[in-house]
Amino acid sequence: MQDFIQHIINGVSLGSIYALIALGYTMVYGILKMINFAHSDVYMVGAFAAYYFARFLGIENNPGIATLITLLVVAMVCCSLLGLAIERLAYRPLRKAPKLNILITAIGVSLFLEYSGQVVFGADPKVFPEVMKDFVLFKIGDVELKSFDITVLLVSVIAMLALEFLIFKTKIGRAMRAVSSNASVASLLGVNPDRIIAFTFIVGSSLAGVGSVLVGMKYPKIDPLMGMMIGLKAFVAAVLGGIGNVGGAVLGALIMGLSEEMVVAYLSSTYRDAFAFGILIIILIFRPAGLLGKYSVEKV
Amino acid sequence: MSSSLLTIENLEVFYGSIQALKGISFSVNTGEIVSLIGANGAGKTTTLRAISGLVPNKGNISFAGQNLNVVPTFKRVSLGLAQSPEGRGVFPQMSIYENLEMGAYSRTDKAQIKTDMEMCFELFPRLKERLSQMAGTLSGGEQQMLAISRALMCKPKMLLLDEPSLGLAPLVVAQIFEIIKKLNKEGMTILLVEQNARMALKISHRAYVLETGRIVMQDSAESLLNNDEVRKSYLGI
Ligand SMILES: Nc1ncnc2c1ncn2[C@@H]1O[C@H](COP(=O)(O)OP(=O)(O)OP(=O)(O)O)[C@@H](O)[C@H]1O
Numbered sequence: 084m085q086d087f088i089q090h091i092i093n094g095v096s097l098g099s100i101y102a103l104i105a106l107g108y109t110m111v112y113g114i115l116k117m118i119n120f121a122h123s124d125v126y127m128v129g130a131f132a133a134y135y136f137a138r139f140l141g142i143e144n145n146p147g148i149a150t151l152i153t154l155l156v157v158a159m160v161c162c163s164l165l166g167l168a169i170e171r172l173a174y175r176p177l178r179k180a181p182k183l184n185i186l187i188t189a190i191g192v193s194l195f196l197e198y199s200g201q202v203v204f205g206a207d208p209k210v211f212p213e214v215m216k217d218f219v220l221f222k223i224g225d226v227e228l229k230s231f232d233i234t235v236l237l238v239s240v241i242a243m244l245a246l247e248f249l250i251f252k253t254k255i256g257r258a259m260r261a262v263s264s265n266a267s268v269a270s271l272l273g274v275n276p277d278r279i280i281a282f283t284f285i286v287g288s289s290l291a292g293v294g295s296v297l298v299g300m301k302y303p304k305i306d307p308l309m310g311m312m313i314g315l316k317a318f319v320a321a322v323l324g325g326i327g328n329v330g331g332a333v334l335g336a337l338i339m340g341l342s343e344e345m346v347v348a349y350l351s352s353t354y355r356d357a358f359a360f361g362i363l364i365i366i367l368i369f370r371p372a373g374l375l376g377k378y379s380v381e382k383v
Numbered sequence: 384m385s386s387s388l389l390t391i392e393n394l395e396v397f398y399g400s401i402q403a404l405k406g407i408s409f410s411v412n413t414g415e416i417v418s419l420i421g422a423n424g425a426g427k428t429t430t431l432r433a434i435s436g437l438v439p440n441k442g443n444i445s446f447a448g449q450n451l452n453v454v455p456t457f458k459r460v461s462l463g464l465a466q467s468p469e470g471r472g473v474f475p476q477m478s479i480y481e482n483l484e485m486g487a488y489s490r491t492d493k494a495q496i497k498t499d500m501e502m503c504f505e506l507f508p509r510l511k512e513r514l515s516q517m518a519g520t521l522s523g524g525e526q527q528m529l530a531i532s533r534a535l536m537c538k539p540k541m542l543l544l545d546e547p548s549l550g551l552a553p554l555v556v557a558q559i560f561e562i563i564k565k566l567n568k569e570g571m572t573i574l575l576v577e578q579n580a581r582m583a584l585k586i587s588h589r590a591y592v593l594e595t596g597r598i599v600m601q602d603s604a605e606s607l608l609n610n611d612e613v614r615k616s617y618l619g620i
């Protein structure tokens with residue numbers, strides 16, 4: 084029983100990391116109806132930005148809240164700028180082009196970042212700065228709540244609540260929802276869709292930046308291809324929840340994190356990654372719109 | 384008498400190789416209701432889309448003395464041009480209240496926004512009763528009321544209405560037309576696109592008849608109502 088609860092905690096912690104990345108896929112999809120394949124590489128660049136910045140400041144062996152916050156901010160800013168640049172340089176010129184062209188461009192940007200990453204950062208894994216010491220924070224019975232898991236949970240919950248507030252309670256969030264629902268009507272009302280799209284990339288990318296630092300803390304080996312597998316799983320999570328649906332992305336990610344943890348714990352770690360693909364295939368067959376995805380009802 | 388608020392000269396619109404508007408010219412004066420009538424596919428919606436800048440076009444559009452050709456869609460609303468588009472275009476996943484707030488997106492006069500929202504509720508009390516209902520679950524007539532109100536929330540000098548009567552019960556149609564008339568009496572200039580030519584002509588000052596991308600007739604609404612050709616083709620008499 085304690086084992087099971089421990090696995091739940093680990094699974095939720097893993098799931099919240101997937102959620103931070105899945106949100107970027109789903110938000111961009113919601114507004115542009117495209118899969119931003121480069122998103123996972125923006126995440127990777129966030130990890131490297133934090134790595135180099137920590138070395139620059141000499142805080143790579145200086146675990147603590149201050150280091151955590153500094154690196155979170157650095158990764159968020161760098162990811163935002165990169166996401167913004169990708170949108171501006173690669174996607175915006177293709178706004179009126181067929182969807183397939185944009186999709187292929189997204190794959191191109193992703194490969195470009197992965198391979199330039201190998202040239203610039205080197206292909207060998209690097210050791211991520213020590214953001215925090217991993218110690219047992221609480222013990223309930225035999226269940227251990229470790230500082231890493233609590234940090235991951237706290238930071239992702241704060242990020243997601245902030246996102247929820249942004250999308251549902253602010254004027255710019257309302258404009259984001261309006262553009263994603265009907266961009267030309269939104270522009271009739273005075274919304275500049277390009278600005279809102281750029282802003283969406285900033286928000287999605289900075290969440291990926293948060294994710295990159297949390298992953299770096301928990302699994303401190305980073306390399307230029309580190310985004311591939313986690314990006315894929317986050318993408319599956321977004322599809323599972325219903326791509327374009329913000330709440331769905333979080334739900335899908337939690338399911339992915341929990342089931343991955345359970346598969347590893349009770350079946351075999353060999354199936355860890357195969358499981359994600361299995362889920363993808365099953366949703367595509369039985370519920371292509373995802374768990375919370377719905378075909379919008381519009382009266383004519 | 385009154386000055387021209389909107390002037391269109393030689394407007395042409397192409398969709399790929401199809402020419403939807405073949406060089407039309409017309410104007411709307413301050414304080415008028417002007418109707419564009421014509422059969423399906425005549426180019427009425429295209430005309431409104433061009434005025435709002437949603438389709439690329441040739442020719443000249445000027446509004447309140449300013450040439451609109453280089454003004455992007457999202458800036459036209461703050462010049463005083465609001466459109467309630469064909470098919471209403473309400474945001475289905477947003478509440479009535481949020482849809483109305485979207486109408487006021489480019490405004491900063493908070494107190495006045497509140498007053499204007501109250502004015503919409505006076506025009507359409509139904510909206511006030513359902514403030515938090517999702518727009519996608521409203522009936523067609525209620526959505527139309529919302530779309531018009533949302534355009535009013537832009538605080539425009541001129542309202543472009545695309546088929547406000549489409550798909551509505553006769554009683555609701557009459558109600559909507561009453562409100563259009565009332566808005567105009569209070570000073571709103573209106574360009575109205577309608578299938579329901581009779582109702583449109585009854586409340587309009589002037590009208591233009593569009594046929595496959597060309598203006599084929601223009602006159603005071605009263606004369607058009609009595610014009611034999613119009614009666615035969617558009618009024619079904
Ligand atoms: N996006 C488009 N692509 C290609 N052709 C289009 C497009 N939109 C409109 N058209 C064509 O342009 C012409 C004018 O269309 P428009 O929608 O302006 O007509 P309308 O007068 O509003 O008709 P209705 O009364 O049916 O609404 C039609 O022949 C239509 O098929």
Ligand SMILES: [Mg+2]
Binds near residue numbers: 427428
């Ligand atoms: Mg039309």
